[in-house]
Amino acid sequence: MTRVLIVGGGVAGAATALALRQVGIAATVYEAHESGGDDAGAFLTVMANGMAALDTIGAAQAVIDASYPAAAVELFDASGNHLQHRAIEGPARTLSRATLYRVMQDLAIDRGIPVLHGKRLVAADATDGGVIARFADGDVAEGELLIGADGIHSRVRQLIDAAAPTPRYTGQHVVYGYAAGNPAGGAPDAYHMVFGSRAFFGFTAPGDGRTWWFARIPGDSVPGGTTVEQWRELALAAVRDDATPAAAIVEATGTDVVGGESYDIPTTPNWHNERMVLVGDAAHAASPAAAQGASMALEDAVALATAMREQADLTAALTAYEKKRRAQTEQTVAASARMGRNSG
Numbered sequence: 001m002t003r004v005l006i007v008g009g010g011v012a013g014a015a016t017a018l019a020l021r022q023v024g025i026a027a028t029v030y031e032a033h034e035s036g037g038d039d040a041g042a043f044l045t046v047m048a049n050g051m052a053a054l055d056t057i058g059a060a061q062a063v064i065d066a067s068y069p070a071a072a073v074e075l076f077d078a079s080g081n082h083l084q085h086r087a088i089e090g091p092a093r094t095l096s097r098a099t100l101y102r103v104m105q106d107l108a109i110d111r112g113i114p115v116l117h118g119k120r121l122v123a124a125d126a127t128d129g130g131v132i133a134r135f136a137d138g139d140v141a142e143g144e145l146l147i148g149a150d151g152i153h154s155r156v157r158q159l160i161d162a163a164a165p166t167p168r169y170t171g172q173h174v175v176y177g178y179a180a181g182n183p184a185g186g187a188p189d190a191y192h193m194v195f196g197s198r199a200f201f202g203f204t205a206p207g208d209g210r211t212w213w214f215a216r217i218p219g220d221s222v223p224g225g226t227t228v229e230q231w232r233e234l235a236l237a238a239v240r241d242d243a244t245p246a247a248a249i250v251e252a253t254g255t256d257v258v259g260g261e262s263y264d265i266p267t268t269p270n271w272h273n274e275r276m277v278l279v280g281d282a283a284h285a286a287s288p289a290a291a292q293g294a295s296m297a298l299e300d301a302v303a304l305a306t307a308m309r310e311q312a313d314l315t316a317a318l319t320a321y322e323k324k325r326r327a328q329t330e331q332t333v334a335a336s337a338r339m340g341r342n343s344g
Contacts, residue, residue, distance in 0.1 A: 005030065005133050005143040007121045007156055011097075012280025012297035013149035014104035017113045018057040019305035028143075029108060030119035030135065032150070041258030042176040043096045043212050044288075045070050045191075048089045050295025053302045059107055066103050067095035068206030071189040078197040078242040088191075094206055100294065121155050124276065131275040145314065146276045147304070149297075152263055154282035161270040167263035170287045170340055172216045175235040175259040179211040179252040184245035186211065194246055199238035201246040213249050215239065216289070216340065221261055231259030262287045264337060267330055272318040279304060284329035290336035296329055 004020060006013045009031030017027040046054070046063060054060040070092040075083040095103075105115050120136040130144040148156025157164045186192055186205040194201040203213035215235040232253060239246035265285040271278050280297030304321045311317035 002026065003028070003130075003143040004145045004147060005131070005141050006147045006149055007119075007133070008032075008149035008151060008154075008280075008282070009105055009115055009117070010101055010149065010151065010280075010297075011104060011294050012151075012282070012300060013147075014101075014108045014115070015053070015057060015059070015298050015301035016147055016149055016279055016304060017108050017115075018059060018104070018111065019301040020308070021111055021113060022057055023305045023309040025305070025308060027113060027147075028141070029105075029113060029115040030121065030133070030141065031105075031115060031117045032120035034117050041096070041098065041256075042174075043094060043214075044100070044294050045088075045092055045094050045291045046100070046298070047092050047291060047295045049292075050298045051091050051093065053295070053298035056302050059104065062103050062107055063093060063095070063100065064091075066099050067093035068204075068208075069189040070094045070191060070204070072187075073191045073193055076192065076194045076244060078195065078244065080243045083195075094204060094212070121150065124156070124159050126273070126275045144275075148276060148278045148282045149280050150282055152265065152281045152285040154278065156276055157268060157278055157282050160273050160276050160278070161268075164268060164270065165265055167265055167285060169221050170262040170264055170337060171220075172218055172262045172287070172340060173222070173231075173234065173259060174262050174288060175215045175217065175231045175257065177213050177232065177235065177250065177253040177258075178256040179213060179249045180254070181209065181252060182211055183248045183252050184211065192245075194239075194242065194244045196239055196242045196244065196246065198241070199235070199246075201239050201242075201244070203246070203249055211249050211252070213246075213253075214288075215246075215250075216262070226259060228255050228257045228259075232257045234259070262340070264333055266333055266337070271322045271326065274315060277304065277318050277321070283325075284333055286329075286333040286336040287340045288336070289339035290332055292332050292336065296332060300325055300329075 004027040307321040
């Protein structure tokens, strides 16, 4: 195989390009956004399985250098009572989504992988020898395989199957913020999680002079256009009555807030056709409760590259990749949905 087109330059897309390069397959990444991607203000944890995948593609150290350790979770109730200490199977690392985008894209570029921005896919057509991708700016690209790493609202998923499922609202808003200082005195390598009366609240103070926090708040879907201040007030109202540090943390937060609604995709019937395939959220988006979205995408990248190295026939490779990843990812999506319902 001489050329692969990857649509989406986030975690899944950059990791897939790096994994393919390791097995001798050239890829070009086409990113719709001019810089990072959706939800770049949020943060995440790359769990042990994701770190193992990063190690496989030679990216673990770069992520370690740009992140903070996550070693434990301390659980509390709405009255501030300590419920449980849980060690996080490591190594696990916390970093902002924007930082992970930057690290992965920089690695791809450093290794000679073209990463083109402002390229929003609008259509793709299979040909006798491959696939032609068409972008909103009028550009056209040809390759032997098109990989959809374009997230939960994937255009490639629709091109593979016009009847593909649309994302499902999980019934929760998710607000992320960064407060000045460490008003709760949190340990630098621990997450403090609160089963609040109206929200599930988590925070960590990793050592950069701020407290990173999130709130998962049950509620009906709201119209677009919600402002930063409205997201902040929604989070504050949800934690204000609890006897925990949550309200103080939100009150210490200025405009460094990003909010949205949580969606997932329990199952995608068709992960691929003869010339297109899905990776990451495009195939199996999970709610954030299990903290596995990025790690699953990284595992997808390794699994797809491995299958393409081991199988000379493209269809056989795509089938082997799906067989390896489908059951595990669908189980994780389902588990994350249960966790969200139980903690929301």
